[in-house]
Amino acid sequence: GQNIDQPTEMTATEGAIVQINCTYQTSGFNGLFWYQQHAGEAPTFLSYNVLDGLEEKGRFSSFLSRSKGYSYLLLKELQMKDSASYLCAVRDGGGGNKLTFGTGTQLKVEL
Amino acid sequence: GAGVSQSPSNKVTEKGKDVELRCDPISGHTALYWYRQSLGQGLEFLIYFQGNSAPDKSGLPSDRFSAERTGGSVSTLTIQRTQQEDSAVYLCASSLELGGTEAFFGQGTRLTVV
Numbered sequence: 001g002q003n004i005d006q007p008t009e010m011t012a013t014e015g016a017i018v019q020i021n022c023t024y025q026t027s028g029f030n031g032l033f034w035y036q037q038h039a040g041e042a043p044t045f046l047s048y049n050v051l052d053g054l055e056e057k058g059r060f061s062s063f064l065s066r067s068k069g070y071s072y073l074l075l076k077e078l079q080m081k082d083s084a085s086y087l088c089a090v091r092d093g094g095g096g097n098k099l100t101f102g103t104g105t106q107l108k109v110e111l
Numbered sequence: 112g113a114g115v116s117q118s119p120s121n122k123v124t125e126k127g128k129d130v131e132l133r134c135d136p137i138s139g140h141t142a143l144y145w146y147r148q149s150l151g152q153g154l155e156f157l158i159y160f161q162g163n164s165a166p167d168k169s170g171l172p173s174d175r176f177s178a179e180r181t182g183g184s185v186s187t188l189t190i191q192r193t194q195q196e197d198s199a200v201y202l203c204a205s206s207l208e209l210g211g212t213e214a215f216f217g218q219g220t221r222l223t224v225v
Contacts, residue, residue: 033213042202043154045213087153098167099144099204099214103153 002026004102006088011108012078020073020086020105028093034062034073035087037104043087047073075107083109113137115217117203123223124193132188132220136205143186144204144214145178154202160186193224 003025012018024032031050035043049055049064049071061074073086085104092098116135124130136143145157156170160180171177175193180186190197200221204214 031212042216042218045215048212089154098156098159100156101146101154 002090002092002100004088004090004100006086006102006105008103009106009108011110012075014078014080014109014111016078017074017076018078018107020075020088020107022071022073022088022102024069024071024088024090024102026069026090026093029066029090030093031091032062032064032071033089033091033099034060034071035089035101037085037087039084046086078109080109080111083107115203115205115215117201117217117220119220120218121221121223123225126195126224127192129189129191130193130222132190132201132203132222134186134188134203134205134217136184136186136203137207137215138184140205140207140215141183142206142214143180144206145186145188146202146204147199148202148219149199157188157201190222193222195224198222198224 006022033048034046036046037043047062049062052064052066054061054063059076064071085106087104088102089099118133141162143160146154147157148154158178159167175191178188200219202216202219204216206214
């Protein structure tokens with residue numbers, strides 16, 4: 001099975017940088033995903049890591065260390081619209097596609 | 112279709128009634144998932160279909176819950192004898208292929224059991 005931990009909530013200032021951490025303990029691993037979910041809306045895909053290292057996509061970057069069971073999502077130049085829940089999800093190994101989600105980190109961006 | 116479509120968007124039902132929730136995945140996507148999200152909570156895995164393989168039902172919370180996927184496309188999640196604790200948003204997602212990347216989510220069905 002999978003056990004995924006992330007902070008429940010975080011607060012940051014507009015224009016700043018915030019790092020949201022995710023740790024996982026899994027029986028198998030075939031990739032880690034970050035999703036963004038605004039209140040009342042469906043989750044939307046942000047990033048995918050399967051190899052160690054940093055993946056950069058505009059203002060968002062995601063890092064993975066498989067040996068440490070650790071990932072983070074880095075958001076730069078924060079905007080008010082970035083206030084949302086950020087969900088870390090791990091995909092099973094063995095060629096399957098099952099995604100297990102953490103409980104999400106509620107980010108509040110303030111002026 | 113252009114995206115994952117779920118119906119109904121909202122459903123209010125009386126305790127003890129059966130409900131059916133529908134998911135129409137993105138055309139060509141072989142993997143289909145059902146998740147449940149209670150207020151302020153994360154996504155709870157329910158069931159996963161991949162092509163013609165036997166579904167992974169390990170997340171279904173009780174035998175009142177069942178799901179099927181007909182013709183490798185549309186899926187129906189059925190909850191029998193609904194209870195108040197079944198109230199949640201039920202989200203469906205699909206992805207392109209075995210080992211593919213992101214899963215795309217529908218807007219969900221908000222189920223309220225009164």
